[in-house]
Amino acid sequence: MSHPVPLNVTRGSTTAHVTFLLLALAALGLAALPWISGAGGSGRAVALLVYILLAVMWNALAGFAGLVSIGQTLFFGVAAYVTIRLSNAGVDPYLAVILAIVSGAVLGWLTSLFMLSLKDGEFAIGMWVLSSLAHLCVNLDPLIQGETGTSLIALNAYDIETRNTFTLWVALAVTVVILAALVVLLRSGTGAAITALRDDEIGARSIGIDVMRTKRIVFVLAATGTAAAGALWLASNTTFQPRAYFGVHWTAYMLFMVLVGGLGRVEGALIGALVFFLIETLFGAYGAWYLVGLGGIAVVCALFFPNGLWGLIGPKLPSDPIPTGYKISKIHDASWEEI
Amino acid sequence: MTAHNSFVLQSSGLSMSFGAFKVLEDINLDVTQGEIVGVLGPNGAGKTTFMNLLTGAYRPTHGRVNLMGRDVTGLPTAKRCHAGLGRTHQVPRPFGGMTVFENVLVAARQGNVSHGGDPVQLAWRVLEQTGLADVANRLARTLGLLDRKRLELSRALATDPQVLLLDEIGGGLTLTEGDHLIELIQSIHGQGVTIIWIEHIMRMLLGSCTRLICMAGGQIIADGAPRDVIEAPVVQSAYFGVAA
Ligand SMILES: Nc1ncnc2c1ncn2[C@@H]1O[C@H](COP(=O)(O)OP(=O)(O)OP(=O)(O)O)[C@@H](O)[C@H]1O
Ligand SMILES: [Mg+2]
Numbered sequence: 001m002s003h004p005v006p007l008n009v010t011r012g013s014t015t016a017h018v019t020f021l022l023l024a025l026a027a028l029g030l031a032a033l034p035w036i037s038g039a040g041g042s043g044r045a046v047a048l049l050v051y052i053l054l055a056v057m058w059n060a061l062a063g064f065a066g067l068v069s070i071g072q073t074l075f076f077g078v079a080a081y082v083t084i085r086l087s088n089a090g091v092d093p094y095l096a097v098i099l100a101i102v103s104g105a106v107l108g109w110l111t112s113l114f115m116l117s118l119k120d121g122e123f124a125i126g127m128w129v130l131s132s133l134a135h136l137c138v139n140l141d142p143l144i145q146g147e148t149g150t151s152l153i154a155l156n157a158y159d160i161e162t163r164n165t166f167t168l169w170v171a172l173a174v175t176v177v178i179l180a181a182l183v184v185l186l187r188s189g190t191g192a193a194i195t196a197l198r199d200d201e202i203g204a205r206s207i208g209i210d211v212m213r214t215k216r217i218v219f220v221l222a223a224t225g226t227a228a229a230g231a232l233w234l235a236s237n238t239t240f241q242p243r244a245y246f247g248v249h250w251t252a253y254m255l256f257m258v259l260v261g262g263l264g265r266v267e268g269a270l271i272g273a274l275v276f277f278l279i280e281t282l283f284g285a286y287g288a289w290y291l292v293g294l295g296g297i298a299v300v301c302a303l304f305f306p307n308g309l310w311g312l313i314g315p316k317l318p319s320d321p322i323p324t325g326y327k328i329s330k331i332h333d334a335s336w337e338e339i
Numbered sequence: 340m341t342a343h344n345s346f347v348l349q350s351s352g353l354s355m356s357f358g359a360f361k362v363l364e365d366i367n368l369d370v371t372q373g374e375i376v377g378v379l380g381p382n383g384a385g386k387t388t389f390m391n392l393l394t395g396a397y398r399p400t401h402g403r404v405n406l407m408g409r410d411v412t413g414l415p416t417a418k419r420c421h422a423g424l425g426r427t428h429q430v431p432r433p434f435g436g437m438t439v440f441e442n443v444l445v446a447a448r449q450g451n452v453s454h455g456g457d458p459v460q461l462a463w464r465v466l467e468q469t470g471l472a473d474v475a476n477r478l479a480r481t482l483g484l485l486d487r488k489r490l491e492l493s494r495a496l497a498t499d500p501q502v503l504l505l506d507e508i509g510g511g512l513t514l515t516e517g518d519h520l521i522e523l524i525q526s527i528h529g530q531g532v533t534i535i536w537i538e539h540i541m542r543m544l545l546g547s548c549t550r551l552i553c554m555a556g557g558q559i560i561a562d563g564a565p566r567d568v569i570e571a572p573v574v575q576s577a578y579f580g581v582a583a
Contacts (some may be wrong), residue, residue, distance in 0.1 A: 004460050005467075192445040196434045203432030206394065207494050208420035208450030264436070328440045328463065328475050 019321035055257035057225035063264035071127030079227035104227020135246035149241030262308025353402035377544035380554035425500030431487035435480030450498025
């Protein structure tokens with residue numbers, strides 16, 4: 001082989017560094033929230049983190065692997081249930097949260113073995129059927145007593161201040177780890193395959209991408225992140241009523257966040273989650289009108305901003321805030337160019 | 340049927356139907372290492388379908404495909420790519436949200452599994468060879484048709500194929516561009532790659548092929564030296580509409 005060509009490869013930019021700094025500051029700000037605002041603030045912060053997890057994971061699944069699932073509540077609900085069950089068996093509730101996340105990964109891998117061979121609509125509905133099935137099974141558990149539900153009573157061992165603070169920190173740590181895992185994955189060789197798959201599945205096969213394996217990786221990651229959201233939602237709200245976890249409203253929220261934010265971009269999902277959180281905080285008290293409003297916004301977005309808010313913001317930035325790609329140039333020997 | 344090692348690609352009795360519609364019937368083709376086989380034939384003859392059967396994009400209704408003496412009929416497209424079969428698509432399939440360089444890099448990483456080497460270097464060399472190095476950092480979706488076709492070729496090359504299937508990459512080129520493409524294909528051939536090239540432009544096929552086949556109505560109606568095939572009466576009537 002001949003000599004290597006001198007190449008200059010960059011994988012970041014000032015925009016990315018600024019974004020990273022802002023995100024780190026935001027995480028620090030959230031971590032310090034218990035001292036800034038009271039106990040109520042922590043609960044809202046956990047809600048924001050849960051929305052972020054749900055949006056980013058649903059986006060990874062639909063936007064990258066092209067797998068539109070309307071039953072991700074399977075992982076959300078089962079993780080909450082596993083947390084309750086483990087804690088009822090004497091496991092520390094926070095350890096139970098972590099174990100529930102791991103069980104979400106395992107459940108994701110198991111379901112991937114038969115779900116991924118289904119085609120578009122079949123897959124979407126199939127996931128919903130699985131979620132409904134899990135919902136029914138959970139209802140049969142005597143501990144849960146049908147839709148009556150139960151609480152994560154073990155949390156009462158901690159006083160309320162400590163508990164809220166600790167839940168927030170655990171939520172923050174879990175969210176940061178899962179988002180970091182996603183970004184590292186997307187920047188890896190497998191990530192490039194995932195992005196290629198997003199853009200053209202047939203083209204991806206032709207250059208040797210194992211489409212099934214690639215989709216499975218995304219599916220398991222999405223299951224894990226969604227499970228994390230479910231377990232954290234439980235830790236923050238303490239009550240477990242099956243309908244509140246397996247309910248189809250969560251699917252609607254995931255769709256809303258990703259479509260409004262922008263499908264196929266991590267940045268879009270983040271913005272979608274933030275927008276949803278703000279709308280909920282400001283208008284959540286309006287009940288039915290709030291839901292009508294959400295639907296209206298989704299329709300307006302779908303009609304006028306098909307690429308979501310990120311489609312408006314992204315192109316105005318000098319470069320990608322969360323870069324997954326490469327910039328390349330050949331290094332020309334300066335001494336030669338002088339001549 | 341026994342596989343001969345000298346044949347890098349063999350199609351034995353390949354047939355394909357879409358429902359009741361027979362597109363290909365009993366296609367037999369043995370390709371030897373080092374050939375450049377041109378494939379010619381009117382629209383709808385089944386050329387692209389044949390290629391899709393060779394790569395595994397479609398499963399044949401009958402028949403078998405051998406690659407390097409190994410029966411790959413049951414292998415998925417990605418595995419055939421790993422085994423050394425590269426292809427370009429007639430309608431380019433760029434990864435639009437990725438840059439030109441990233442398109443080629445992902446091919447070098449995912450398709451070139453056994454040959455080693457630095458994928459970044461490989462991807463760059465390919466871009467220099469195909470003339471896309473200047474637009475390496477452009478998003479693939481912003482490319483025009485000609486560059487999209489070059490990108491198809493670049494990606495296929497990055498997988499380091501031993502057999503390369505080209506589906507109409509020369510259409511719409513000016514005379515000079517066409518000559519460059521012929522040079523490029525000859526240089527790829529010079530690296531030891533066996534090529535099967537579907538093209539409507541006779542001049543290009545005659546300028547580079549070692550063998551020509553003509554397809555019509557789902558069959559191979561002529562196969563041989565380029566001049567002989569073009570002059571064959573069946574080809575004249577099927578392709579040029581000249582009464583035989
Ligand atoms: N997926 C499919 N389903 C049904 N019919 C198909 C399919 N793919 C191809 N065909 C039909 O098979 C026939 C052969 O098509 P094919 O694309 O192989 O022709 P071709 O020789 O490549 O033509 P062209 O020169 O126009 O590219 C056509 O009649 C086409 O309509
Ligand atoms: Mg064709």
